[in-house]
Amino acid sequence: MAAPLATPPVFAPAGFAVAGEPSLPTPLRRLAALDYGLAETLILLGLPPIALVGAQDWHRWVVEPPLPPGVVNLGSSREPNLELLQQLQPDAILSTPYLAGISHRLEQIAPVLTFPLYVPEGRPLALATAALERIATLTGRAAAGAAVLAQMDATFAAARTRLAAVRDRPLYLVSVMDSRHVRVYGAQSLFQDVLARVGLSNAYQGRTNFWGFTTLGIEALDPDPRAVLVYFDPVPAGAMQALGRNPLWTHLPFVRSAQVHGLPAVLMFGAAASAMRFARLLADALAPQGGSNG
Amino acid sequence: MADLALAGHAPRPARPWMLAAGITIPAAVLSMAALAQALPPALWLTAIWAPETGDGRQLLVHYSLLPRMAAAILCGAALALAGTIFQQVLRNPLASPTTLGVAAGAKLALALATLWAPGLFVFGREWIALGGGALAIGAVFALSWRKGLSPLAVVLAGLVLGLYCGAVSAALILFKEHYLTGLFIWGSGALSQQGWETVATLSLQCAAVAGLVALMIRPLTVLSLDDAGAHSLGVSLHGTRLAALSLGVALTAVVVSGVGVIGFIGLIAPALARLAGARRLRDQLIWAPVMGAGLLWLTDQLVQRTGGLSGGILPTGAVTAVFGSPLLLWLLPRLRTAAAPPRTEAAGPTRRQRAVPMLLALGGLLLLGMALSLCLGRAPDGGWSLAGLDALPGLLPWRAPRALAALCAGAMLALAGGILQRLLRNPMASPEVLGVGAGAAFGLIVALFTVTAAGREIQLAAACAGAFGVLFIIVLLGRRTGFTPERVLLAGIALGALFDALVGALTASGDPRGLLLLNWMTGSTYQVDAPQALWSAAAAVVLIALTALCARWLDLLPLGDAPGQALGLNLGRVRLILLGLAAGLTATATLVVGPLTFVGLMAPHLATRLGLHRAVPQLAGAALVGAFIMLLADWLGRMIAFPWQMPAGLIATLIGGPALMWLLAKR
Numbered sequence: 001m002a003a004p005l006a007t008p009p010v011f012a013p014a015g016f017a018v019a020g021e022p023s024l025p026t027p028l029r030r031l032a033a034l035d036y037g038l039a040e041t042l043i044l045l046g047l048p049p050i051a052l053v054g055a056q057d058w059h060r061w062v063v064e065p066p067l068p069p070g071v072v073n074l075g076s077s078r079e080p081n082l083e084l085l086q087q088l089q090p091d092a093i094l095s096t097p098y099l100a101g102i103s104h105r106l107e108q109i110a111p112v113l114t115f116p117l118y119v120p121e122g123r124p125l126a127l128a129t130a131a132l133e134r135i136a137t138l139t140g141r142a143a144a145g146a147a148v149l150a151q152m153d154a155t156f157a158a159a160r161t162r163l164a165a166v167r168d169r170p171l172y173l174v175s176v177m178d179s180r181h182v183r184v185y186g187a188q189s190l191f192q193d194v195l196a197r198v199g200l201s202n203a204y205q206g207r208t209n210f211w212g213f214t215t216l217g218i219e220a221l222d223p224d225p226r227a228v229l230v231y232f233d234p235v236p237a238g239a240m241q242a243l244g245r246n247p248l249w250t251h252l253p254f255v256r257s258a259q260v261h262g263l264p265a266v267l268m269f270g271a272a273a274s275a276m277r278f279a280r281l282l283a284d285a286l287a288p289q290g291g292s293n294g
Numbered sequence: 295m296a297d298l299a300l301a302g303h304a305p306r307p308a309r310p311w312m313l314a315a316g317i318t319i320p321a322a323v324l325s326m327a328a329l330a331q332a333l334p335p336a337l338w339l340t341a342i343w344a345p346e347t348g349d350g351r352q353l354l355v356h357y358s359l360l361p362r363m364a365a366a367i368l369c370g371a372a373l374a375l376a377g378t379i380f381q382q383v384l385r386n387p388l389a390s391p392t393t394l395g396v397a398a399g400a401k402l403a404l405a406l407a408t409l410w411a412p413g414l415f416v417f418g419r420e421w422i423a424l425g426g427g428a429l430a431i432g433a434v435f436a437l438s439w440r441k442g443l444s445p446l447a448v449v450l451a452g453l454v455l456g457l458y459c460g461a462v463s464a465a466l467i468l469f470k471e472h473y474l475t476g477l478f479i480w481g482s483g484a485l486s487q488q489g490w491e492t493v494a495t496l497s498l499q500c501a502a503v504a505g506l507v508a509l510m511i512r513p514l515t516v517l518s519l520d521d522a523g524a525h526s527l528g529v530s531l532h533g534t535r536l537a538a539l540s541l542g543v544a545l546t547a548v549v550v551s552g553v554g555v556i557g558f559i560g561l562i563a564p565a566l567a568r569l570a571g572a573r574r575l576r577d578q579l580i581w582a583p584v585m586g587a588g589l590l591w592l593t594d595q596l597v598q599r600t601g602g603l604s605g606g607i608l609p610t611g612a613v614t615a616v617f618g619s620p621l622l623l624w625l626l627p628r629l630r631t632a633a634a635p636p637r638t639e640a641a642g643p644t645r646r647q648r649a650v651p652m653l654l655a656l657g658g659l660l661l662l663g664m665a666l667s668l669c670l671g672r673a674p675d676g677g678w679s680l681a682g683l684d685a686l687p688g689l690l691p692w693r694a695p696r697a698l699a700a701l702c703a704g705a706m707l708a709l710a711g712g713i714l715q716r717l718l719r720n721p722m723a724s725p726e727v728l729g730v731g732a733g734a735a736f737g738l739i740v741a742l743f744t745v746t747a748a749g750r751e752i753q754l755a756a757a758c759a760g761a762f763g764v765l766f767i768i769v770l771l772g773r774r775t776g777f778t779p780e781r782v783l784l785a786g787i788a789l790g791a792l793f794d795a796l797v798g799a800l801t802a803s804g805d806p807r808g809l810l811l812l813n814w815m816t817g818s819t820y821q822v823d824a825p826q827a828l829w830s831a832a833a834a835v836v837l838i839a840l841t842a843l844c845a846r847w848l849d850l851l852p853l854g855d856a857p858g859q860a861l862g863l864n865l866g867r868v869r870l871i872l873l874g875l876a877a878g879l880t881a882t883a884t885l886v887v888g889p890l891t892f893v894g895l896m897a898p899h900l901a902t903r904l905g906l907h908r909a910v911p912q913l914a915g916a917a918l919v920g921a922f923i924m925l926l927a928d929w930l931g932r933m934i935a936f937p938w939q940m941p942a943g944l945i946a947t948l949i950g951g952p953a954l955m956w957l958l959a960k961r
Binding site for chain 1: 350353354357408412413415416419486487488489671673674688691692753818820821932935936937938939
């Protein structure tokens with residue numbers, strides 16, 4: 001699924017003050033983003049990247065905030081086009097430890113700022129917030145950064161209020177892989193951190209990798225009678241129909257009681273913007289009567 | 295073609311049932327334990343015949359645990375039967391259900407349908423996969439038709455087509471990874487079931503095919519004779535081969551379409567049956583499916599018991615190789631070869647006068663390609679631009695290392711392929727079969743998954759360690775068997791399958807690092823920088839010079855062991871040296887362009903087609919052709935999908951595959 005974005009720590013811990021780095025022109029203006037989560041953070045701050053990897057798939061996986069026109073597509077998220085990047089002459093390159101293998105080549109083009117968002121034992125939401133603050137400082141947009149933080153608090157608080165009615169129902173958050181397998185988001189996922197902020201619990205308490213998900217057969221889902229299942233777009237063609245004919249699926253308590261909700265696409269490996277989008281969409285799906293003011 | 299049989303022909307009574315019991319009983323015990331854990335035995339009968347819909351445990355037993363066991367047993371038996379047929383018809387112990395490109399064709403069809411015709415999935419995934427497999431095998435038959443479906447022609451066509459379909463699938467995955475993750479799960483053979491539908495379909499299909507196989511036992515037995523012998527018994531070779539291969543393919547296709555790609559069972563089960571004493575084909579056709587069923591059942595039970603990475607699924611198809619490969623390695627010294635190994639086509643008449651102009655022409659072409667690769671590129675707006683002297687210095691640091699590295703890797707792989715094809719007397723030998731590339735991949739996996747933020751140097755060192763680790767194992771195994779060609783091939787294939795399986799399991803788990811790996815696996819030169827390019831060029835020069843010293847051996851070896859020994863060659867030592875050379879060439883190239891070494895299979899054949907036959911001209915021609923193909927592939931990869939960059943190894947396969955297929959069909 002979505003862009004593979006991030007790996008372990010090692011480099012500068014999030015929130016580490018770099019404003020004084022002599023090689024950096026401050027404030028930074030022309031930034032290239034090698035990660036969707038960092039790009040969405042830049043857009044939130046009102047300074048869209050000049051170039052981004054995988055720009056053509058943004059509308060399908062991230063959706064909001066929309067990508068402004070004119071952002072140059074750098075190609076694959078694993079192999080950003082270096083020749084092209086050099087010709088664009090960015091002030092700095094925002095990257096993640098996922099691309100540690102090419103950091104020495106990126107350094108030849110422009111200073112590289114590495115932001116770990118997904119790390120072992122990590123808290124993606126906290127790391128995303130830290131990255132937001134650091135980027136706001138580096139780009140001289142501290143005020144915009146504070147405004148986004150306030151907006152996040154307000155969004156989560158509003159969703160928490162609206163979702164109070166379903167607080168006792170644990171949630172399965174899944175992406176449907178095919179008619180037999182789902183990817184379940186759990187500990188260390190961005191969604192898990194948002195659930196905590198809006199006062200809900202995760203029905204899946206098992207192990208996950210450090211992007212916060214694991215792939216399970218349908219039969220491994222625990223038939224908890226209180227559970228609610230939420231799945232994200234996109235769903236593979238024919239998969240929901242095939243599930244409808246699958247006795248193990250149709251006998252699951254949340255299927256029988258029609259507690260299965262489809263959500264539009266939300267970037268599961270995203271940052272601040274995706275976290276807010278998830279909270280809002282979740283409230284819309286589970287508490288539609290509450291009005292939307294997030 | 296290397297029929298495998300028992301080692302000592304000691305008068306040991308044949309008791310295949312003992313080995314079969316040794317495999318099946320643990321599987322049965324584990325299954326019972328799993329059932330007991332899920333549901334008290336008192337309720338088993340109810341759960342089997344009429345599960346109560348309110349009881350989740352009974353539903354799980356009825357719709358998941360039991361059908362999964364049935365699917366494992368059925369698929370194992372079907373793949374083993376298919377493997378026995380393939381090995382018999384193709385007279386090659388390396389033949390297995392995946393050899394003929396059925397699985398690769400099915401996978402490609404699924405990927406294409408997912409991306410551009412998702413509506414087709416309404417009819418069911420099985421039919422799309424079946425259609426793709428049928429098209430692939432149809433193409434294999436068409437390519438080898440003119441040669442009377444001779445074993446060699448079929449194997450070669452299948453190999454080429456399989457690699458080709460695999461490369462196209464990989465290209466799609468690189469571009470559309472987000473859309474195709476479901477394919478990874480299927481691609482590594484997830485056996486999990488949620489109902490009896492698949493099992494019912496599978497058992498009907500398998501029973502029908504098995505019935506037809508039973509009718510063909512006599513003509514199949516005759517096929518193990520050589521062509522003349524079979525003819526004299528009045529058997530139509532063409533018809534029998536077509537019929538038998540079709541049955542084997544049908545078995546493979548139903549399994550692949552039902553549950554996905556499960557490697558190794560079809561290769562190992564027939565070998566186990568023979569080892570356990572099933573000498574006659576009739577016995578093999580009975581015992582191989584029993585072994586296969588037991589093996590897959592046992593593997594699947596163990597998989598369910600241990601669970602996957604990060605608590606998720608672990609595709610059984612990937613794990614079969616993890617168990618199967620060591621088994622095959624253990625079997626190797628116990629197998630003996632009954633027939634002579636396959637030969638490359640006899641060296642044609644020497645046309646020395648044509649060799650020099652041809653080599654000069656190839657060299658010129660290479661220089662022209664280098665100039666083009668460095669100067670012609672794409673501008674940021676996507677338009678074409680020919681870099682002048684002013685712009686070139688800025689662009690060279692990005693373009694030159696990749697071009698040079700691709701060129702050197704192409705030459706080295708072609709040379710390695712040429713050496714191996716002569717040494718092993720097998721035209722399907724290519725650097726892949728040594729398992730060296732897989733070893734490098736394994737090293738890289740370990741680095742990516744144990745070292746946080748593994749930098750370039752660590753990745754390189756780990757890949758190097760992996761490659762030479764495999765080389766060491768091959769040499770160790772080879773010493774015990776005198777480096778006979780088929781042992782080396784089997785050892786390499788076993789090691790290769792082991793590491794491929796690990797890679798498969800990792801990508802199926804959905805870990806983004808799996809995709810990072812995929813990039814390298816498909817032959818990307820993206821990460822090559824100037825020092826690495828220069829280093830690999832130096833290595834190439836040294837290794838190529840060493841190869842030139844071995845020219846006489848390489849001329850003699852394809853003639854067979856006897857002429858070489860008559861001329862005073864110490865075969866064991868000669869093989870060790872050449873093998874080491876081929877492995878060194880492969881390892882060095884693999885570090886740069888990844889383990890997709892199709893060019894190593896292809897270039898020697900192309901050189902032969904160009905009229906270069908003797909060792910020195912043929913290998914020199916192969917090296918030049920290989921270098922040119924990889925150089926062109928790297929340039930095309932950087933250009934055609936700009937700003938995306940397609941891996942060079944993949945492009946080489948995409949452009950070289952059709953060329954080789956055309957050559958195959960033309961003869």
